[in-house]
Amino acid sequence: MNNNVYVRSNGSIKTISLTRIAFLLPLIIYGIYKNGIYLYKEGYTNLFGLFKPIILIILGAFIGGLVNIIYEYVIKKRKDKLINVLFSSFHIEWGIILACISSINTNILIFSIITFIILFLSKLFKIHFNIMSIIFILIYIFHIILYNSYSYLNVYEQSKELSLSFMDYLIGRGPGGIACSHIILLLIAIIGLYFTNNNKTNITISSILTLIILFTLLSIFKGISISGLLFDNNYLFIMTFVATDSYTSCYTVPGEIIYGILVGILTFIFYFVNPIIAPYIGITIVSLFNIVIDKKANLLIKN
Amino acid sequence: MNMMTIKEDKDINISSKIKNFLNPDYVYIPIPNNYKICVNTNDDIYKEDILLSSNIDNIYSPVSGKIIGESDNLTVFNNNVKCLVIENNYEEKLRNNRPATKYINKYKKDEFLDLITKYKACNEDFTSNYKTILINGIDPDPYEKTRSFIIDAYSDKLLETVDAIRTIFNINNTYLCINNNDTNNVINLSSNIGTYPNIKLKLMPDIYPLGFREILIKNALSKREINDGVLVINIEDIYNIYNVLKRKKPISEKLVTISGDVIEQPLVVNAKIGTSMADIIKNTCKVTDDKYYVIVNGLISGITLNSLNSIYTNDIRSIFLNTKDESRESECINCGLCNEKCPMHLNPKYLITHKKADRSKCIHCGLCTYLCPAKINFKKYLGGKDEQ
Numbered sequence: 104m105n106n107n108v109y110v111r112s113n114g115s116i117k118t119i120s121l122t123r124i125a126f127l128l129p130l131i132i133y134g135i136y137k138n139g140i141y142l143y144k145e146g147y148t149n150l151f152g153l154f155k156p157i158i159l160i161i162l163g164a165f166i167g168g169l170v171n172i173i174y175e176y177v178i179k180k181r182k183d184k185l186i187n188v189l190f191s192s193f194h195i196e197w198g199i200i201l202a203c204i205s206s207i208n209t210n211i212l213i214f215s216i217i218t219f220i221i222l223f224l225s226k227l228f229k230i231h232f233n234i235m236s237i238i239f240i241l242i243y244i245f246h247i248i249l250y251n252s253y254s255y256l257n258v259y260e261q262s263k264e265l266s267l268s269f270m271d272y273l274i275g276r277g278p279g280g281i282a283c284s285h286i287i288l289l290l291i292a293i294i295g296l297y298f299t300n301n302n303k304t305n306i307t308i309s310s311i312l313t314l315i316i317l318f319t320l321l322s323i324f325k326g327i328s329i330s331g332l333l334f335d336n337n338y339l340f341i342m343t344f345v346a347t348d349s350y351t352s353c354y355t356v357p358g359e360i361i362y363g364i365l366v367g368i369l370t371f372i373f374y375f376v377n378p379i380i381a382p383y384i385g386i387t388i389v390s391l392f393n394i395v396i397d398k399k400a401n402l403l404i405k406n
Numbered sequence: 407m408n409m410m411t412i413k414e415d416k417d418i419n420i421s422s423k424i425k426n427f428l429n430p431d432y433v434y435i436p437i438p439n440n441y442k443i444c445v446n447t448n449d450d451i452y453k454e455d456i457l458l459s460s461n462i463d464n465i466y467s468p469v470s471g472k473i474i475g476e477s478d479n480l481t482v483f484n485n486n487v488k489c490l491v492i493e494n495n496y497e498e499k500l501r502n503n504r505p506a507t508k509y510i511n512k513y514k515k516d517e518f519l520d521l522i523t524k525y526k527a528c529n530e531d532f533t534s535n536y537k538t539i540l541i542n543g544i545d546p547d548p549y550e551k552t553r554s555f556i557i558d559a560y561s562d563k564l565l566e567t568v569d570a571i572r573t574i575f576n577i578n579n580t581y582l583c584i585n586n587n588d589t590n591n592v593i594n595l596s597s598n599i600g601t602y603p604n605i606k607l608k609l610m611p612d613i614y615p616l617g618f619r620e621i622l623i624k625n626a627l628s629k630r631e632i633n634d635g636v637l638v639i640n641i642e643d644i645y646n647i648y649n650v651l652k653r654k655k656p657i658s659e660k661l662v663t664i665s666g667d668v669i670e671q672p673l674v675v676n677a678k679i680g681t682s683m684a685d686i687i688k689n690t691c692k693v694t695d696d697k698y699y700v701i702v703n704g705l706i707s708g709i710t711l712n713s714l715n716s717i718y719t720n721d722i723r724s725i726f727l728n729t730k731d732e733s734r735e736s737e738c739i740n741c742g743l744c745n746e747k748c749p750m751h752l753n754p755k756y757l758i759t760h761k762k763a764d765r766s767k768c769i770h771c772g773l774c775t776y777l778c779p780a781k782i783n784f785k786k787y788l789g790g791k792d793e794q
Contacts, residue, residue, distance in 0.1 A: 107699060107701075107710045107730055107731075107783070107785075108706075108730075108731050108772070108775050108776070108783050108785060109666075109699070109701060109705040109706075109726070109728045109729075109730060109731055110549075110705045110706055110731065110776065111731050111733060111775075111776060111778075111781065112776055112777050114743070114777060114779045115733075115779045115781070116736070116739060116779055116780065118779070119739075119741070119779055183734070191736065192736075193739070300743070303741075303742065349739045349740050349741050350739055350740050351740070352740070353742075354740050354741065354742030354745060354755070355742065355745055355753065356746075359742070393740075401753075
């Protein structure tokens with residue numbers, strides 16, 4: 104009774120989610136153009152293909168919201184306002200990010216079922232690893248099992264022999280998830296999230312820097328382009344929006360830096376196993392140890 | 407600097423004039439342990455008569471009137487206390503008028519210390535060796551305006567007192583810190599401070615929790631100044647010291663901010679020490695809703711009282727009648743905002759999850775609770791000032 108609180112900042116899970124989604128919007132709009140409108144205009148796809156990117160994005164958000172509604176209204180029997188229930192956790196944001204990182208070739212049914220089941224389980228049980236990474240890995244595995252392939256290339260890109268310059272990647276001509284390819288828009292999102300304090304930017308920066316260093320060394324030894332290594336598989340987007348998942352990443356400054364470095368190193372190692380799911384495996388493994396990393400990193404600093 | 411600009415509620419606009427409430431029907435003087443009662447029931451007493459005394463100091467009557475007995479159903483910071491009840495005769499009669507001291511800087515160090523201790527004007531330890539004096543004129547809570555009003559009302563007296571302390575203790579480095587958004591006081595002090603060349607006015611940004619002693623020291627002074635020893639005095643204590651040095655006048659009244667979302671017009675009130683809070687509220691402001699909580703000393707860092715059946719004491723800077731924040735506490739989202747913004751560079755999440763963690767450095771500013779997006783009430787777990 105003696106320690107109630109009477110004023111609060113307006114920061115909440117809802118404001119954090121909405122801000123992050125707002126910074127995703129330019130990337131999503133560009134993704135809809137690149138993987139839908141452009142393909143339809145050039146005759147590479149039909150009417151369904153035109154709407155597929157937006158269907159996946161809306162589906163991601165819908166599944167996230169639905170999970171929250173079922174959990175709060177049906178299981179917990181709460182009577183909160185719908186808007187508060189929808190944003191009672193980051194599930195809507197996760198659903199949207201999952202759609203963003205998925206290839207345009209993703210099967211909508213597989214995406215929906217896996218996303219719903221895992222997001223729902225994450226509500227029921229306290230899961231200590233990165234949910235988005237696990238869902239993506241499962242989507243990838245199911246596609247490999249059912250279709251024997253999972254490619255980031257859309258129909259247009261599959262029909263051409265791509266030879267992309269650094270500038271092409273910057274303006275979004277590279278392959279990638281539905282809304283991951285425009286590097287300039289992504290950099291704007293990183294800066295925006297940093298200034299609005301809605302992202303663990305230390306993780307983003309340390310993981311990206313680690314990847315840049317390691318891929319630079321690799322490109323020198325192997326004589327291959329660093330642009331392709333860095334930009335082809337959504338790594339920058341993943342380090343910005345997936346690795347920084349609030350629940351399962353470190354929260355102290357030294358912890359965040361070490362977390363980012365470890366994610367970068369593991370991504371680099373698993374790159375040689377499978378470049379598409381390498382960052383997700385790295386993030387899943389490191390996220391299991393986030394509490395330990397925070398603790399040890401701070402002890403290290405103190406000593 | 408790990409601090410925040412707190413957006414003040416637009417509904418809480420404090421009236422620009424101080425309202426006096428100096429004629430309560432009854433005043434209640436808490437009787438601390440180890441104090442001897444110097445009056446009897448039915449005694450007629452004068453204002454500033456000694457009511458209670460200990461080996462060190464005395465407690466004086468804030469009004470003239472009649473002792474009508476003792477009561478034990480009142481509280482101070484939620485603790486039941488036994489009180490001496492005085493019926494006010496509204497005459498404010500003094501037993502003997504004490505002449506004013508012309509130059510308060512002529513006191514010797516020992517005389518000064520004797521007076522300050524006897525009249526309980528200030529709790530600071532003046533006996534150590536200091537090289538700097540830091541006067542805290544910043545309100546600790548963003549919704550409080552008490553210190554700002556004290557400076558506005560008594561700026562000349564405050565400057566005279568600060569200069570006197572500086573002279574008595576022979577300390578050349580003296581800072582008076584005020585909020586740079588406090589335009590009236592900035593203008594007021596800037597024009598008066600020229601008379602006191604040894605007092606430097608320090609304008610501090612309007613960020614929370616700069617009014618807290620530990621935070622102010624870190625932000626207003628250099629490391630060398632801190633290491634050399636700093637005497638920090640709050641502006642309300644400076645005014646108390648002035649009254650003691652000038653007229654040997656004990657603390658009988660003081661300013662308090664009365665605010666909150668159920669108060670129609672928040673204001674600063676000059677009230678008698680020992681008045682019941684219910685009396686102060688009833689006589690000075692209009693309450694718009696019956697469902698409220700009583701909070702003292704800040705909406706962010708303050709503590710909630712069980713009722714208005716509490717006594718206004720010298721430790722109270724503000725009284726808020728506010729509805730509770732109804733946000734539901736959810737599971738920690740691990741965002742790290744509490745850790746990032748803690749002004750004491752502590753890790754509040756760690757402190758509340760580890761029973762053996764050292765919480766002694768926490769200043770209970772409540773910034774972590776204010777900021778938490780998951781609406782976790784850290785204050786509940788870290789304890790409050792009343793529990794120290």
